[in-house]
Amino acid sequence: MKIQYTYILLLLACVTLVNCKEIDTDSESPWPEQTNTTKPWTRWWWMGSAVDKPNIKSHLIAFEKAGLGGVEITPIYGVKGEEENFIDFLSPKYMDILDYTIDVADSLNMGVDMVLGTGWPYGGPQVTPEHAATQLLVEKYEVKKGATINTTIEPKDKKQHGLASLLHVIAFDTDGNATEITDKLENEKLNWQANNSDYTIYAVFSGKTRQQVKRAAPGGKGYTLDHYSTDALNEYVIPFNEALSGFAGKIRAIFNDSYEVYGTTFTPQFLDEFKTRRGYDLLPHLQQLLDTTDNDISNRIKSDYRETLSDLLLNKFDIPWTDWANSKQFKTKLQAHGSPGNLIDLYASADIPECETFGSMPYDIPGFRRELEDIREGDADPVMLKFSSSAAHIAGKPLTSSETFTWLRDHFKTALSQCKPEVEDLLLNGINHVFLHGSTYSPERAAWPGWKFYASVNFNPNNTIWEDVPSLFSYISNCQSMLQSGQPDNETLLYWPIYDTWGKNLKNSLFFQFKIHSLDEWLHDTPFYETCKNLMAKGYNTDFISDQFIAEASVKDGLIVLPGGTYKSLVVPDSEFMPLETLKKLLELKQAGAHIIFEGLPESVPGYHDYEAQNKELLDLISSNESLFKTTTDLYNDLKTANVNPETLVESGLKFIRRDIDGEKIYYLVNHTSKTIDDFLPIAIGNKEVIILDPLTLNVGNAIVKKEDDRTLVKLQIEPGKSYILKTENSKSQKDWGYFETSAEAIPLTGTWNFDFEKGGPQLPASVTIDSLQSWTTLSPEAEAFSGTASYTIEFNAPEIVVDNWKLNLGDVRESAKIWLNGTYIGDVWSAPFNIQLRKLKKGTNELKIQVTNLPANRIRAKELRGEEWKIFYEINMVNKDYQKFDATLWNPMPSGLLGPVTITPLKKTLQ
Numbered sequence: 001m002k003i004q005y006t007y008i009l010l011l012l013a014c015v016t017l018v019n020c021k022e023i024d025t026d027s028e029s030p031w032p033e034q035t036n037t038t039k040p041w042t043r044w045w046w047m048g049s050a051v052d053k054p055n056i057k058s059h060l061i062a063f064e065k066a067g068l069g070g071v072e073i074t075p076i077y078g079v080k081g082e083e084e085n086f087i088d089f090l091s092p093k094y095m096d097i098l099d100y101t102i103d104v105a106d107s108l109n110m111g112v113d114m115v116l117g118t119g120w121p122y123g124g125p126q127v128t129p130e131h132a133a134t135q136l137l138v139e140k141y142e143v144k145k146g147a148t149i150n151t152t153i154e155p156k157d158k159k160q161h162g163l164a165s166l167l168h169v170i171a172f173d174t175d176g177n178a179t180e181i182t183d184k185l186e187n188e189k190l191n192w193q194a195n196n197s198d199y200t201i202y203a204v205f206s207g208k209t210r211q212q213v214k215r216a217a218p219g220g221k222g223y224t225l226d227h228y229s230t231d232a233l234n235e236y237v238i239p240f241n242e243a244l245s246g247f248a249g250k251i252r253a254i255f256n257d258s259y260e261v262y263g264t265t266f267t268p269q270f271l272d273e274f275k276t277r278r279g280y281d282l283l284p285h286l287q288q289l290l291d292t293t294d295n296d297i298s299n300r301i302k303s304d305y306r307e308t309l310s311d312l313l314l315n316k317f318d319i320p321w322t323d324w325a326n327s328k329q330f331k332t333k334l335q336a337h338g339s340p341g342n343l344i345d346l347y348a349s350a351d352i353p354e355c356e357t358f359g360s361m362p363y364d365i366p367g368f369r370r371e372l373e374d375i376r377e378g379d380a381d382p383v384m385l386k387f388s389s390s391a392a393h394i395a396g397k398p399l400t401s402s403e404t405f406t407w408l409r410d411h412f413k414t415a416l417s418q419c420k421p422e423v424e425d426l427l428l429n430g431i432n433h434v435f436l437h438g439s440t441y442s443p444e445r446a447a448w449p450g451w452k453f454y455a456s457v458n459f460n461p462n463n464t465i466w467e468d469v470p471s472l473f474s475y476i477s478n479c480q481s482m483l484q485s486g487q488p489d490n491e492t493l494l495y496w497p498i499y500d501t502w503g504k505n506l507k508n509s510l511f512f513q514f515k516i517h518s519l520d521e522w523l524h525d526t527p528f529y530e531t532c533k534n535l536m537a538k539g540y541n542t543d544f545i546s547d548q549f550i551a552e553a554s555v556k557d558g559l560i561v562l563p564g565g566t567y568k569s570l571v572v573p574d575s576e577f578m579p580l581e582t583l584k585k586l587l588e589l590k591q592a593g594a595h596i597i598f599e600g601l602p603e604s605v606p607g608y609h610d611y612e613a614q615n616k617e618l619l620d621l622i623s624s625n626e627s628l629f630k631t632t633t634d635l636y637n638d639l640k641t642a643n644v645n646p647e648t649l650v651e652s653g654l655k656f657i658r659r660d661i662d663g664e665k666i667y668y669l670v671n672h673t674s675k676t677i678d679d680f681l682p683i684a685i686g687n688k689e690v691i692i693l694d695p696l697t698l699n700v701g702n703a704i705v706k707k708e709d710d711r712t713l714v715k716l717q718i719e720p721g722k723s724y725i726l727k728t729e730n731s732k733s734q735k736d737w738g739y740f741e742t743s744a745e746a747i748p749l750t751g752t753w754n755f756d757f758e759k760g761g762p763q764l765p766a767s768v769t770i771d772s773l774q775s776w777t778t779l780s781p782e783a784e785a786f787s788g789t790a791s792y793t794i795e796f797n798a799p800e801i802v803v804d805n806w807k808l809n810l811g812d813v814r815e816s817a818k819i820w821l822n823g824t825y826i827g828d829v830w831s832a833p834f835n836i837q838l839r840k841l842k843k844g845t846n847e848l849k850i851q852v853t854n855l856p857a858n859r860i861r862a863k864e865l866r867g868e869e870w871k872i873f874y875e876i877n878m879v880n881k882d883y884q885k886f887d888a889t890l891w892n893p894m895p896s897g898l899l900g901p902v903t904i905t906p907l908k909k910t911l912q
Contacts, residue, residue: 030691030700030727030734031481036111037399038481039069040473043438045453047873048078049118049217050085053100055443060104062461063439067473070111072255072333072435073101075118075217077875079451088219089118090243102250111252113333116240118220120257123213125222126239129163131232132223136266136510137164137207138290143171143194150191153203164207167271170283173197178284202286206270209263215875227259228267228312230320237324249329253352256321256332258403258516259339265511267312277311278304279609292508300608303503303577306512307607310341318349326351333401337387337516342498344546347391355388355431356403358516363421364674365721367812367832370418376407376881379516380422382429383532384523389430390544393488396564401433402426405457410881412449412857413894414457415815416465416472417831423476424670424723428655432483434476447870448761449860454876464760464787467853468816468830471696478695482725483668486661490541491568491644493560494532497575498546499606527574531599531635535571538636539646539684541658545570547582555592569642571635574600580614583621590628595642598631645710649681654718667726671718680706680713685728688712692737693725697827701737715739721832740805740837740907747799749848749902753792758851760788761859773900775814777858777893784893785862789853792898796848798841803906809835812899813852820849838904854896861888 032038042063063071078086087094102112117124123132139156143149155164169182169190174197181201184192190201211224226232244251267273274282282289282305289305291298322332334350336343347353359378360370385402392400404423408414423434439459442450450462459469501522506512514522523529535542545553549562550570559566572586583602590596601622605614622629632638636646647656653673659666665685671677683690690703690712703726704715717739718724755776756767765782773792777784808826810817816830821838829836863870864887871878871886878886 028733030693031478031698032485034477034481036069036109037433038484039067039477040434040436040480041070041072041111041113042068042436042459043403044071044073045438045440046073046075046217047441047451047453048082048085049075049087049089049094049219050078050082050443051087051097051441052085052443053097055441056097056101057104058444059441060101060108060110064108064110065470066466067470067477068110069477070113070252071105071439072113072115073098074115074255075220076215076453077119077217077873080872080874086218089124089217090239091219094219095243099247102247112250113253113255114251115255115257116237117213118217119213119215121213121224121259121261122227122236122256123211123222123224124216124220124236126236127223127225127232128235129208129223130268131226131229131235133209133211133261133264134226134228134266134268135207135209135263136270137205138286139203139205141201141203143192143199143201145194145196145198148191148193149201150189152189153185154188155205155207159210160205160207163210164205165268166203166205168204168283169201170204170286171199171201172287173199176287178286180283200287202290204283204286206266206268209261211262211264214260224261226267227261227264227317228309229269230316233317233320233324244328247328251330253331253333254325255354256334256350258335258337258356259513263511265309270308270312273312274304274308277308278607285608289510294505297608299503299505300606300611302506302510303499304607304609305510306340306502307499310345313339313341314345314349318346322350335403337384338513340511340513342546342548343387343514344391344394344496344544345548347388348395348397348549351397352399352401352433353388353391353397354401354403354435355385355426356406356437356516357385357422357426358406360408360418361422361425363672365421365672365832366674367834368417368421368721369415374410374413374881378422379519380425381519381523382425382536383529384516384519385426385429385431386532386542387544389488390542392564393430393490393543394493394545394549394562394564398484399433400431401435402431403437404434406437407455407881408457411452411456411458411878411886412463412860412888413855414465415855416468417815419457419472420475420831421670421672421721424672425655427479427483427668428657428670430488430657432480434480449856449870452873452878454873454879456881464789464853464856465815467789468818468828471816471828471830475696478698479668479723479725482666482693482695483657483659486659486666487565488543489658489660489665490543492535492540492542492639493545493567493570494528494535494542495550495570495572496528496544496546497573497578499577499579500526500575503577503606527600531571531573537650539648539650540639540644542571543567547579550582550585553585553589555589555594558593558595560589560594568644569595569597569639572596572598572600576603577606578602580605580618580621583618587621587625587628595638597635597638597642598629599635600631601629645684647684649683652677652679652681654681665726665728668723669716669718669726670723671720674720676720677716677718679716681716682711682713683726683728684711686710686712688728689730689732690714691727691729691734692716693727695723695725700734702732702734703737704739719833738805739910740807741910743803743906743908744801746809746903746905749794749796749904751794751796753794755790755792757783757786757788757790760786762786762862773898773902775895775899776854776897777895785858786896787854787856787859789851790897791849791851793847793849795845798843798846799904799906801906804909805907806838806841807835807905807907808838808848809833809903809905810850810898811901811903814854814894814896814899816853817898818851822847837907850898850902852898855894857888857891857894858896861891861893864888
C-alpha cells in the first residue's frame, strides 16, 4: 500500500511540474527538496475525541493531497448528540486511535504533534489541589495599640476554604518593622495583643486560582497545573509516562499553548526560592510588595518578585518539560507569550519556539479587501514576532513556528487572498514553520458545514476554499523550503531591557503577563521598540538578546559568538535598569574586540538587595571606563564601522529577510505597497550573479545585474502583492529571467459568457448565458444561496498585434480561479494581483475558461435563514469574531464569482 501511494505521489509531482510554467528542466533546480517540515502543518481539533479510523484516514489523505506536512492533535469539547462516540483522553481506545493516526500519517510522509493534555492550558484530572495553579493570598487586619485581636485567620473568599494553606502571619508596626507571630495561632485562631504601636497584620496564604482547563475534552477536565513547580510537572506527566510507553520517537513534538494560566502569582516553595535567588527574605518587605503607590522601593521589590516568577517558570517547568520530552525522543514546541517571564529565554527553552498572530492586519495592496464588519483588528506587530525567531536564532534552533490565521475573518468569510500577506509578514520576521489555526475533525456522517471549532479559520475539505487551498500551501512550502535552508543572517543583536518593565508599577498589579494583545502596556513607546523599528526601516535585520544569553556570549575575531551563530554588533538601547553582571559582561565583550554600541547607559541596577552598593559599583564601572561606555552619536555610522551594512532596497517599500548558505545569500522579498516596483535594486553583497525564484509559480531565471565591489544591483519587476526569492551565485546557472513591459493598452474581453454551476450546494442553480460580468448572487435566489465552484467560458479573437506574451487580468475575483486557454490548463490565481501570463494566443478564435470558487458564507446564511440549526457544539459552541452569538442571518450576501473586468494586455520582452 505504501509503495503504491509513493508511486501516486511521484505521478502527482510530475503533473505539478507540467502545470508549472516555463520550468527549465535542463538546469539544476535551486529549490530545496520538499519535506514534511517545509510544508505547512495544521492544528487538528478532535471534538469530544469522537474520532474513528476510517475518518482519520480520509482526513489525513485529504490533508496530504492538499499539501500539508503534518498535524497537531488537540482534543477539545464535543458535539451534542455524539456522546456515545466520545473517547476519554489517554484511555486504551484513545491511545489505539492515536497510534493508528501516527501510522497512517507516517505512510503519507506526514508528521504528528500532540498537546500534553486537552484544550489549554496544561491541566486535567490528575492535577490535585496541591499541584494546581497557585496564587499569593494575603488577608489584612488592623489592630490599635493596646488592643487584642482574637479571630480566626482564614481567607475571606469562602471558595478558598479547604484549598488555601496558611503560611505566615506577620505584624507590622507603624515604622514598618515586621514581627512573625505565626506561632501565636492555635487551631487557626489568632489571640494577640498589640503592644507599643498600632499594627497591621498580614496573613499569607498559598491559595489556588481554581482555574480549570479551558475547552477540555472528555477525560481531560480538571485543575490547571502549577507552572512554577517541577514537582507538579513530574506528577502531571505520570499518566503520560504510562500511556506513551512505546511511542518514543513516533510523535514529532509536544506542544504547549500560549500562557493563559491567569492570576497565578505563587507556588508553595516560592518564598524559599525567592530568598535563594534574590538574596533576602521577602516577608519583612511584604508591605512594600503590596504597596500600590508608585515608589522606588516598592517597585524594586516587585521587580524581584516578577523575576523570580520568570526564573521558576523557566527553570522549574519549561526546561524540565523539554528534558522530559527529549528523553522520550519528542521535540517541544512552546508559545511563551502571555507568560510573566523573559520571553527570549522561555522561547529558547523549547526545541521549536512558536509565536502567534490574532486578527487581521491592513495592507495597501490594490484589490486586497478588508471589510471592517468581517474582521478583528490584528496585532501582528513585527517586533513582537521577532521575540520567537530571535530566541531560535541565538539558541541555534532551526525552526520557528507560528499559530497562523487565528480569527483572520469571521467564520466562512476568509479568502485565500486574505491569508497570503498575513503569512508573508510571519515569514519576513523569521517564522519558517507555519501551523494553520486550524482544522476540525468532521466525520463523513456530519451534515454540511460539518463540525466546527469556535475560532476561525477552518481549513477543511467541507470549506469551499479547499478547492484552491493547495496553491496557498504550495506557496508557503516553497517559501519555507528556502527559509529553512542555511542559517539566519541577522548581523546585529538588540538587547531587551526587561527590567525596565519588571521595575514599573504596572497599574498596581503584582502579576504581569507579556501578552500579544497588550503591547501598549510593555512594548510600544519604549526605547527598545523605537530602536528596533528604526533599524528595520533602515534595512537592518536584528535578533533580540537577553541578559542570560549575554552571559553566555564570547568573542572570536571581533564577532560575538552565541550558541546559534555569530554577530557583528550588539546595540544596547537606552534603559533605566541593567544588572551589574550584564554591564560587566558587555564591558568584557567590548574589551575583547566586540562591537557593543550604547544608545544610552543604565541609571541603576534592578531589584532591592544591596542595590545602593551595586549602584555605586555600576556608576564607578561606567566612569572608570568612560571611553568604552561612550554612547553613540550616530548609530548607523557605528554599525558601518562594525561592517554592518543596511539593505537599502527597503527604500523602495519592499520588505525582506535574508539568510546565508555557505557565504551565498537568500533574500525573500515582498511588495505590500500600492505600486509596482520596476527598477534596479541594491543588495548588500558585491559582485554577484543573482537567480530570481518565484515561489508562487516555481519559475526561475538569471536576473539582469549590475555588479559593484560592495553591492549588486538587481533588475526587479514586482507588482503589489507579489514576492520573489533572490539567491546569489558566482556564475550563471539558469536560463535568463523573463522581463516584460506593456506594449499597448489592456484589451477588454467582452461578449457572451457561458456560465455553469459545477459543484457545491445547497443545490446547483441552472446554467445561464450572460453578456456582462456580475456577482452570481444577483442571478436567482438559488444562486444567492450557492457556495461552490462555477465556470465562465468565452470565445474571443486574438488581436492582430505582435507580442512576446499576454497577461490575463481577471479584475475582481470572488474568490479564487483556475484558467484554461484553448483547453490547456494555464494555472490558478487566488491572490492579488489577480493576473497570470497566458503566453501566446492562437490566430483567430480562442476559448478562455475561468473556473471560480466563492466562500461558504452565502450558503451558511441561507441555511440559517431557513431555520436549520447546525451549531450543536458543547461549551463555547459558536461565536462571531467579537465573541458574541453567531448569527449569519444578519449578513448581506457576499459578492461571488468573476466580477471583472477581464482584460488581456500585450507584453514585450525588455533587455535592460
